[in-house]
Amino acid sequence: MTDKTMRTRPKVIVTRKLPDSIETRMAELFDVQLNLADKPMDQAALEDAARHADVLVPTVTDNINADVIKAGKNSLKLIANFGAGVNHIDVAAARGANITITNTPGVLTEDTADLAMALLLSVPRRIFEGEKILRAGDWSGWAPTFLMGHRIQGKRLGIIGMGRIGQAIAKRAKAFNIAVHYHKRNRLPVEIEGELEATYWDNLDEMLSRMDFVSVNCPLTEETHHLLGRERLKRLQPHAVLINTARGEIIDENALADLIEVGRIAGAGLDVFEEEPTINPKLLELENVVLLPHMGSATVEARVAMGEKVLINIRAFLDGHKSPDRVLPF
Ligand code: 8YV
Numbered sequence: 001m002t003d004k005t006m007r008t009r010p011k012v013i014v015t016r017k018l019p020d021s022i023e024t025r026m027a028e029l030f031d032v033q034l035n036l037a038d039k040p041m042d043q044a045a046l047e048d049a050a051r052h053a054d055v056l057v058p059t060v061t062d063n064i065n066a067d068v069i070k071a072g073k074n075s076l077k078l079i080a081n082f083g084a085g086v087n088h089i090d091v092a093a094a095r096g097a098n099i100t101i102t103n104t105p106g107v108l109t110e111d112t113a114d115l116a117m118a119l120l121l122s123v124p125r126r127i128f129e130g131e132k133i134l135r136a137g138d139w140s141g142w143a144p145t146f147l148m149g150h151r152i153q154g155k156r157l158g159i160i161g162m163g164r165i166g167q168a169i170a171k172r173a174k175a176f177n178i179a180v181h182y183h184k185r186n187r188l189p190v191e192i193e194g195e196l197e198a199t200y201w202d203n204l205d206e207m208l209s210r211m212d213f214v215s216v217n218c219p220l221t222e223e224t225h226h227l228l229g230r231e232r233l234k235r236l237q238p239h240a241v242l243i244n245t246a247r248g249e250i251i252d253e254n255a256l257a258d259l260i261e262v263g264r265i266a267g268a269g270l271d272v273f274e275e276e277p278t279i280n281p282k283l284l285e286l287e288n289v290v291l292l293p294h295m296g297s298a299t300v301e302a303r304v305a306m307g308e309k310v311l312i313n314i315r316a317f318l319d320g321h322k323s324p325d326r327v328l329p330f
Contacts, residue, residue, distance in 0.1 A: 009029075009030055009031040010030055010031065010054040010055060010314075010318055011030070011031045011032075011033070011052060011053050011054045011055070011075075012026060012030040012031065012032045012033070012053065012054065012055040012056075012057060012314065013032075013033045013049040013052065013053040013055070013056050013057065014026065014032065014033065014034050014035060014057040014082075015035055015040075015041050015046070015049065015056070015057065015058045015059060015061075015062050016035055016038055016040070016058075016059050016061065016062075016082070017034070017035055017036060017037075017038035018034075018057075018082065018303075018307050018310075019300070019303050019304050019307055021304060021307070022304065022307030022308070022310070022311065023036075025311055026311065029311070029314075029315065030055070030314070033049075033053075040061050040062070041062060043063065043065075043067070043068075046058075046062055046063070046064065046068045046071075047067060047068050047071035048071070050068045050069065050071040050072030050075070050076045051071045051072060051074075051075060052075060053072070053075060053076055054075060054076065054077050054078070054318075055076075055077065055078045055079075055080055055314050055317075055318075056072070056076060056078070056079050056080070057079075057080050057081070057082055057310055057314075058079065058081055058082070058088070058089070059081070059082045059083055060083050060085060060088055060294075061088075061276075062088060063088055064079060064088060064089040064090060064094075065090050065093070066090045066093040068090075069090055069093040069094050069096075069097050069099065070093070070097070072097070072099065073097055076097075076099055077099060077100065077317070078099065078100045078101075078102070078313075078314065078317050078318075078323075079094060079099060079100070079101045079102070080102045080310045080313045080314050080317075080323075081101065081102065081103045081104065081310075081327075082104060082306055082307065082310050083103060083104060083297075083306065084103050084104055084105045084108060084297075085103075085219055085220065085246075085247060086101060086103055086327050087219065087220040087221065087247060087249075089101060091327065091328055094328055095328055095329070099328070100317060100323065100326065100328055100329065101326070101327040101328040102309075102310075102313035102317070102323045102324075102325045102326055102327060103325050103327050104305075104306040104309040104310060104313075104325060105164065105325060106164060107302055107305035107306055107308075107309060108296070108297035108302040108305075108306060109164040109165050109168050110168055111296065111297050111298075111299045111301070111302045112165050112168075112245050112296035112297055113165055113168035113169045113171075113172060114172075115245055115271060115292070115295065115296045116165070116169050116215055116217070116243055116245045116269075116271075116296070117169065117172045117173075117176075119243045119245070119269025119270075119271065119290055119292070120152070120157070120173075120213055120215065120241070120243050120269065121152060122269055122290045123241045123243075123266075123267040123268065123269045123288065123289075123290055124149050124150040124151075124152060124213075124241055124266075124267075125149040125150075125152070126147050126149040126288075127290075128290050129147065129287060129288075130147050133147075150239070150266075152176055152178065153176055153177040153178065154177060154178075154179075155178050155179070155212035155213060156178070156179045156181055156210065156211050156212050156213070157169075157170075157173050157178045157179070157180055157181065157211065157212070157213040157214070157215060158181045158182065158183065158201070158207045158208060158210070158211035158213070158214045158215070159180065159181070159182040159183075159198075159214075159215050159217055160182070160183050160184075160204065160214065160215070160216050160217060160218050160227070160228075161183075161184060161216070161217040161218025161219070161224075161246065162182040162183075162184040162188055162198070162217070163184075163217065163218075163219075165217045165245070165246075166182065166184075166215070166217035166218075167192070167196060169215055169217065170182070170196040170198055171196065174196065174197060178213070179197075179199070180196055180197060180198040180199070181198065181199045181200075181201060181207055181210070181211060182198050182199070182200060182201065182207075183200075183201045183202075183203075183204045183207050184200075184218075187200050187202075188200070204227075204232070205232060205235050208232065208235040208236055209235045209236070209237065210237075211236070211237070211240060212237070212239065212240055212241070213240065213241050213242075213243065214236065214240060214241075214242050214243065215243040215244075215245070216228070216242070216243065216244040216245070216246045216250050216251065217245065217246050218246060218250065219246070219247070220246065220247035220249050220250055224250050225249050225250065226249070226250070226251070226252045227250050227251075228242075228250060228251040228252065228256070229252045229255060230252055230255035230258075230259075233251075233252070233255050233256055233259050233264075233265065234259065234264060236259075236264070236265050238263060238264055238265065238266060239266045240265055240266055241265075241266050241267045241268065241269065242256065242265060242267075242268045242269075243268070243269045243270075244268070244269075244270050244271065244272055245271045245272065245296045246272060247272050248270070248272040248273035248274040248275070248276065249274050251274075253273065253274045253280045253282075253283065254280065254282065256268060256283075257280060257282035257283050257285075257286065258282070260286050260288065260289060261282070261285075261286065266288060267286075267288035267289055267290075268283075268288075268289045268290075269289070269290045269292075270283070270289065270290070270291055270292070271292045271293075271294055271295060271296050272294050272296075273291075273294075276294060277293070279291060309324075309325060312324060313325055313326075
């Protein structure tokens with residue numbers, strides 16, 4: 001490679017360690033700065049990256065706020081997010097700075113839906129409680145009334161946000177003989193609703209008070225921040241179980257923990273939290289809550305496919321085409 005080609009290669013800065021195959025391809029294509037040590041970048045490091053990069057590849061752990069965007073005003077042209085959700089990016093600031101944003105939808109749908117189902121099965125069937133008892137050496141043998149949970153089949157699941165992941169959960173729920181209900185800003189086309197045998201609720205409160213399980217699958221936006229606040233959570237039935245594989249900030253965690261503690265909600269399965277990676281200590285105290293470390297899309301297949309999408313989005317953009325997964329411009 002000559003000095004000239006090296007100089008003309010676009011500068012791509014990746015904020016976290018990505019799968020090897022993706023990093024290798026990036027090194028072949030771009031003047032890439034990887035983060036092999038996988039040390040999360042602080043605010044100053046992110047601003048510095050924005051100042052020097054043509055393309056920034058952040059993840060959910062990076063706060064791409066207005067200051068980072070401002071730092072990139074002379075250099076940064078594309079934010080190619082590794083992940084579907086873009087709530088950690090100040091999209092309005094990026095729009096003002098004429099920066100394109102892309103994401104990686106579609107390739108993590110099935111894995112995230114699987115994890116939501118795993119949580120939905122785990123809480124009512126007390127799977128992690130059983131595992132803990134056994135490993136602690138506290139199991140004295142089978143007994144007719146030991147670790148009784150609740151049946152899955154024949155129950156009602158209310159899905160909040162019926163996009164790709166919500167629909168993938170609905171398909172799985174159907175196979176478990178669970179009746180699917182949903183709330184969404186815009187009702188699904190009748191054909192899809194029919195296929196999923198899903199019942200639409202225009203009014204979220206009305207749906208919540210009738211469900212046995214509730215799964216949160218909407219994006220985090222200003223409108224959905226604490227969508228499930230204390231008053232709304234009180235609408236759940238005392239035997240209801242709440243699952244969240246979307247974003248922690250959609251639920252008021254303190255309120256949820258309080259209501260579970262006093263038996264107003266039966267339990268929860270959470271893969272996402274308000275202050276990741278800090279976990280609300282009140283949640284840690286509760287037995288009937290399953291807590292996972294934001295691993296909805298953590299399969300080799302999904303993470304490689306997400307990386308492939310990032311590569312395609314960058315390449316298309318640099319070649320002067322419209323990237324396939326554009327969040328901005330709309
Ligand atoms: C990703 C996710 O792992 O894609 C998303 O929005 O929540 C996760 O599954 C994470 O966002 C990567 O940035």
